[in-house]
Amino acid sequence: MKKAVVVVAALLVILVGAGAVAVPFAEDYAARHIKAGLAQNGLEVESVKVHLLERSIAIDKIASLNGSVKIGGWKVEGLVWPFEEIRQGRLPLDGLNWGDPLKADRLHLSDVRLADPDEGGAWTIKEVVATGLDLPRYDPVYDGPFRSQVLTARLLRALSAKQIEQTELAHISIDETSVAARKLVVADYVQGLIGKLDVEEAKAGSTGAKSPELTLGELRASRIDLRRSLDLASSIDWEPGMPIGRVPVGFAELSGFGGNLMTQYGLSLGKITIETTAESRDISRSRLRVEGFVLAPSWRSVQAMATRMVLQAMNLDAVRLDFDCSAVDDRARHELRVDDCKLGGPNLADLSFTARLVDIDEEFWEAVDFGEVYALLGTKAALAAAKLTIADKGLLQRSLQAKAKLGGKDAAAERAELANEIRRHQPHGVLITQDMTKLLDTVARFVEQGGTLTLDTTPQPALGLDKLEYLGRPGADLVNALGLTATLSR
Numbered sequence: 492m493k494k495a496v497v498v499v500a501a502l503l504v505i506l507v508g509a510g511a512v513a514v515p516f517a518e519d520y521a522a523r524h525i526k527a528g529l530a531q532n533g534l535e536v537e538s539v540k541v542h543l544l545e546r547s548i549a550i551d552k553i554a555s556l557n558g559s560v561k562i563g564g565w566k567v568e569g570l571v572w573p574f575e576e577i578r579q580g581r582l583p584l585d586g587l588n589w590g591d592p593l594k595a596d597r598l599h600l601s602d603v604r605l606a607d608p609d610e611g612g613a614w615t616i617k618e619v620v621a622t623g624l625d626l627p628r629y630d631p632v633y634d635g636p637f638r639s640q641v642l643t644a645r646l647l648r649a650l651s652a653k654q655i656e657q658t659e660l661a662h663i664s665i666d667e668t669s670v671a672a673r674k675l676v677v678a679d680y681v682q683g684l685i686g687k688l689d690v691e692e693a694k695a696g697s698t699g700a701k702s703p704e705l706t707l708g709e710l711r712a713s714r715i716d717l718r719r720s721l722d723l724a725s726s727i728d729w730e731p732g733m734p735i736g737r738v739p740v741g742f743a744e745l746s747g748f749g750g751n752l753m754t755q756y757g758l759s760l761g762k763i764t765i766e767t768t769a770e771s772r773d774i775s776r777s778r779l780r781v782e783g784f785v786l787a788p789s790w791r792s793v794q795a796m797a798t799r800m801v802l803q804a805m806n807l808d809a810v811r812l813d814f815d816c817s818a819v820d821d822r823a824r825h826e827l828r829v830d831d832c833k834l835g836g837p838n839l840a841d842l843s844f845t846a847r848l849v850d851i852d853e854e855f856w857e858a859v860d861f862g863e864v865y866a867l868l869g870t871k872a873a874l875a876a877a878k879l880t881i882a883d884k885g886l887l888q889r890s891l892q893a894k895a896k897l898g899g900k901d902a903a904a905e906r907a908e909l910a911n912e913i914r915r916h917q918p919h920g921v922l923i924t925q926d927m928t929k930l931l932d933t934v935a936r937f938v939e940q941g942g943t944l945t946l947d948t949t950p951q952p953a954l955g956l957d958k959l960e961y962l963g964r965p966g967a968d969l970v971n972a973l974g975l976t977a978t979l980s981r
Contacts, residue, residue, distance in 0.1 A: 514543055514544065517543060518541040518542065518543055519541075521541040522539040522540060522541045523539075525541070525548065526539045532588065533555055533557070534553055534555055534556075535553070535554050535555075535556065536551065536553050536554075537551045537552035538550070538551045538552075546568070546569055546570040547567060547569070548566070548570065549564070550562075550565040550566070551563075551565075552564075558606065559606045559607065560604070560606075561602070561603070562602065562603050562604075563601045563603070564601040565598075566598070566599045567598050568595060568596055568597040568599075569597060570595045572592075588631070589631035589646075590629055590630065592626055592628045593624060594624060594626065596623070596624075597621070597622050597624075598619070598622075599618075599619070599620050599621075600618070600619040601618050601619075602617065603615065603617075612664040612665055613662070614661070614662050615660065615663075616657050616658070616659065616660040616661075617658050617659030618658045618659070619655070619656070620654075620655075621655045622652065622653045624651075624652050625652070626646070626650045627649055629645050629648070629649040630645060631645075633727060635727060637729065637730065640731065641724065641725060641729060644721050644724035644725040644729075645725045647683065647717070648683050648718065648721040648722065648725055649682060650682065651681045651682055652680045653679065653680075654676065654677065654679075654680075655676070655677045656674070656675070656676045656677075657676075658673065658675075659673060660672055660675060663698060667697055668695075668696070669696060669697065670693070670694075671693065671694050671695075672690050672692060672693040672694075673692035674690070674691040675689070675690050675691075676688070676689045682718070683716065683718035683720075683721045684714075684715070684716055684717070684718065685712070685713075685714075685715040685717065686713065686714070687712070687713045688711070688712040688713070688715060689709070689710070689711055689712075690709065690710040691708075691709055692706070692709075693706070694706040696750070696752065701751075703750075703751060704750040704751055704752055705748070705749075705750040705752045706747075706749045706750040707749075708746055708748070708749070709745075709746050709747050710743070710745050711742075712740060713742045713743075714741025714742060714767075715738065715740050715741070715743075716739040719737070719738075719860060719861070720738055734862030734863060737860050739767065740765055740767060742765065742766050742767070743764070744762060744763070744764045744765075745763045745764075746761070746762035748761075754792075755792050755794045755795060756786075756792065757786055757787045757788030757789055757792065757798070757809075758784075758786055759784075759787070760781070760783060760785075761782040762783065763779075763781050764778075764779070764780045766778045773821065773822045773823035774819065774822070774823065776817065776818070776819050776820075777818050777819075777820070778815070778816065779814070779815075780813075780814065781813065781814040781815075782813055783813070784812045785811050786798070786802075786809060786810040786811075787810075788802070800897075801893055804896040804897055805890065805893040806892070807838070811836050811837060812834065812836040812839075813835060813836070814833070814834050816829070816832035816833070817829075817830045817831050818830060822851075825852070826847060826849050826851060827848040828846070828847050829844065830845060831843065832845070837884070838884060838889075839884055839886040839889070840881060840882060840885075840886040841880075841881075841884060842881055843880040844877070844878070844879050845876075845878045846874070846876065846877040846878075847875045847877070848872050849872070849875045850871050850873050850953065851870070851871075851872045852872065854866070854870045868956050868957055868959065868960075869957060870956060871955065872955070873952075873954055873955040873956065874950060874956070875950075876948060878946070878947050879945070879946045880943060880944070881937075881943065882942075883937070883941040883942060883944075887938060887941055888941070891905045891906050891909070906938060906939060909938050910936075910939045911935070914928075914935045918969075920964075920966065921966075921967055921968075921969055922968045924968060926970040930970060930975060930976070930977045933979050934977060936979055940979070940981075942979055942981045943979070943981070944978075944979055945979075946976075947975070947977075947978070948973045948975055949974040949976075950973050950974040951974055
């Protein structure tokens with residue numbers, strides 16, 4: 492028994508020793524094979540290192556022959572090659588090819604530059620770190636002028652990853668406009684669905700030293716659905732500039748706005764927030780808020796001097812506005828409702844808007860989802876009601892006062908003249924009826940007295956979007972077609 496154990500142990504030692512000796516040769520063979528495969532695809536590399544036991548591949552200094560691709564370092568760790576690929580005789584030894592699968596614990600790239608020779612633009616990224624990668628085989632067949640864009644869309648549509656982090660990324664176009672960010676992190680990415688997105692210190696502008704620039708401190712977002720857009724961009728019929736459709740976003744918050752572009756005009760902005768909540772399978776509620784918008788131009792800014800003069804004439808140091816808008820998408824009732832949109836500023840005015848679209852069909856949603864604006868006019872959707880309310884909080888008096896100062900007239904005379912112009916106004920190509928005259932008179936009294944002006948639209952029956960062209964015809968009865976009424980209250 493002891494002798495048998497000794498024999499087995501000796502045999503294991505021999506096998507392990509033989510394997511240890513064979514591994515370096517296998518790694519060297521794999522490295523040379525990968526380097527040759529990359530060369531066949533037009534990519535030159537300085538070195539390739541393969542570690543079979545660590546399941547890792549490292550490639551240094553990758554460069555394409557046409558200069559469109561440059562990567563300082565590329566390393567994949569925890570590589571897992573699908574059994575189905577092995578069964579069909581496909582091994583990860585032929586370099587990097589469109590359509591190839593990739594499953595790995597970690598992927599690291601450094602000093603990346605991706606240029607488009609045709610468009611003249613380029614992406615640069617200091618570092619990319621991706622974890623939990625799972626890329627199944629996808630369709631690499633494309634015969635057209637936009638190969639890299641289409642195949643990139645297909646890759647992103649197939650890819651899943653636990654996290655992808657990019658640092659110091661920037662894009663410069665042929666006209667030298669640039670978009671950049673210090674850090675971009677995507678978490679829980681599943682075939683076009685982004686669980687979480689964080690962007691830090693983003694900026695957009697031109698590459699010149701004194702060129703206008705807009706900066707963004709932080710963007711936080713979650714539940715972003717890119718699947719429809721990626722499907723469109725993956726099509727053989729896709730071309731740059733074509734609509735990519737609506738991108739549903741569960742939550743997004745943009746804050747830390749700045750840059751010399753805003754400073755020049757005396758602009759500042761607190762934050763922008765977008766939220767979408769599913770109340771049921773057929774009902775979702777969306778809300779858009781813009782908080783802390785301020786226009787306070789300085790006399791030192793040449794670009795904002797005219798605006799500063801107008802504000803001074805209105806006895807204002809700054810204009811402060813907030814915007815809050817909610818909408819409900821009710822597919823069970825075939826309705827789209829703007830529940831409440833509010834725009835207001837202290838010492839100026841408060842505006843409120845509501846609307847309801849009915850008889851919304853699948854063609855309407857398809858036109859919205861795919862960004863086909865003109866297709867909306869061919870749907871059965873109709874405007875059932877809309878209301879605009881304007882509560883004057885000093886805007887009329889300040890505006891007329893400014894006009895009087897700049898024009899050398901009395902403010903009361905300016906008010907009376909504007910009211911008379913409104914009463915005499917006859918819109919070109921529109922039927923002037925008694926109802927139209929009554930509506931214009933209500934607006935004129937709002938100018939004279941202030942208060943709250945409410946414009947209601949309740950067409951009977953609901954006005955189909957396919958009938959909107961009627962409103963532009965000569966002699967159209969706008970008041971009757973739209974069911975327009977105006978009321979004035981104190």
